[in-house]
Amino acid sequence: MADHVINEAKRCLNCKKPMCRTGCPINTPIPQMIHEFLNGGITEAGKMVFENNPLSIICSLVCDHEAQCEGHCIRGIKESPVHISSIENYISSNYFDKMEIVRDPLKNKKAAVIGSGPAGITIATILAKRGYDVTVFESRENIGGVLRYGIPEFRLPKSILDNYRKKLYKLGVRFRPNTTIGGAISVDDLFRDGYLAVFIGTGVWRPNSLNIKGESLGNVHFAIDYLVNPDSYDLGEKVAIIGAGNSAMDVARTALRKGAREVTVYTHSEKVRASVREVEYAQIDGVNFEYCKSPVELTDKGPIFADIIINEDGEKMVQAGTEKLYPADTTFIAVSQGPKDKIVSTTQGIDVNQRGLITVDENGKTTRNGIFAAGDVVNGAKTVVEAVKFSKAVADAMDEYMQTL
Structure with a gap:
């Protein structure tokens, strides 16, 4: 595997205008990543990619690379494209195992994350790093959402998601498994208990x-x-x-x-x-x-x-x-699937469209103050990397909102 990755990395042309990066929905710095890797900076390369995409190790396995980074590789015009996914996976796996996420000084402000799929993990990671007290509410016993319960083990090993939980726990994130918001606990209860902002990333679990x-x-x-x-x-x-x-x-x-x-x-x-x-x-x-x-x-x-x-x-x-x-x-x-309405039906002020998807602005703000949403519950069943990309912008909006309170 290592020899293959090194050989593939050496095939990168380090283009001045990297089409591979253009083809990546989250704009991964692919040429820079490969350059650092080949020059002995595998840790720096891993940090660079993780900072851009907290789910880089997952995206390296489940993205549609043929339509994205690898599908835009210049080498692919006359020969096989650089196998970017394998390079990213090798670098991300190496970094993820040893990384220690540095947390900003605590702000003593609480944020609630409902759902622990791609969007929820992204939001929890970013906000916890910035010093917020984050609690993740998950209706199932383990975190991961569609990553765990919608993608088979042979495509995405569950051990990766278990490691994410360990990393988030060390970062100060608390978890409430087997907890459905909209049942015994409502969104209003979250605000009552001191959460300044609530994020909804519950995915789409109602089959069409x-x-x-x-x-x-x-x-x-x-x-x-x-x-x-x-x-x-x-x-x-x-x-x-x-x-x-x-x-x-x-x-x-x-x-x-x-x-x-x-x-x-x-x-x-x-x-x-x-x-x-x-x-x-x-x-x-x-x-x-x-x-x-x-x-x-x-x-x-x-x-x-x-x-x-x-x-x-x-x-x-x-x-x-x-x-x-x-x-x-x-x-x-x-x-395909659509969203369940457990939260919307028990919470006033959250508008949805004709498909039952939550209505948000360009920063993930819903029609109720203090509530944000992203991922499939907003856009329908999409890719993991698209959920991460939008969730990064939503995390910034939540941060900005809570700083005013």
Whole structure:
């Protein structure tokens, strides 16, 4: 691994106008990182990347690099691009294991973070570093949100998230696991107890449905529910997955690892929405793909699909009379998710849009004073790096707000 990373780093052209950095949503200083690394400054390189992106070690594993940094690498025009993700992972892992985060003098001001996914971890890290007393409220027993309960172990080892908790705990962050805000404790209770600002980063955990007959059957499950704990499910040998995003790829590859013999992904389009690399890994693992299929009904014996034809204008039309049963022991629905409304329904003054996502301004301020939000609960299901990028701006806004109180 080390030899590979060093060789890849040496392939970097150190461009004057680094397109790799332009392609990175969070503007990671890639050429500078590689330069420091090759000149013996692996710790300096790691610190540089972590300061820019507190979740750098995670993003190095789960980002869609082909569409971002590596997809913009100049070397990729005539040959393979520099494998930036491997370099960043090596540097970030080395730094994360030994880093000691320096905390600013305590401000004696409390901030509440609801949800410990990418946005919540980012906010907690930044505010704790700046001297705020941060408490993270997590509805599940462990931190990580979608990182832990929506991404399989083979893509993102849970030990990384356990280490984040240890680092945050040393930084003074307190955790309230198994605590749902909007139940026994409300947002108003948080303000009552002295929290000056509240951050909402609860993600999107309500599965979108197909609104067709059969979705309540015992052999039908939602992808996001399955990924929380795959060992709770008996899948049988043949699995059908409706939807072709990254979550569908995660379900498909996990199902094969849990004993399924045949897994097929069905999509209504002529191409797959998931990232190129995730599709390639799914194919290598043995996942099958069926294109231009429209689900009509779900049955105990498997889903019924009709064929979709695409006309000259690119419009999709269901072809009548092509309905057919595709046998499967288990059917998964993987057509994205929306937000739950536990907090919004129990808190006055927080506006949401038609999709139930929290309305915020460019700094993450909600329509209620003192409450901020970011991540998927604001933007819908997006990438980890996009959540981190926006959360950095929100942390600045929360800091500025609390300094006035």
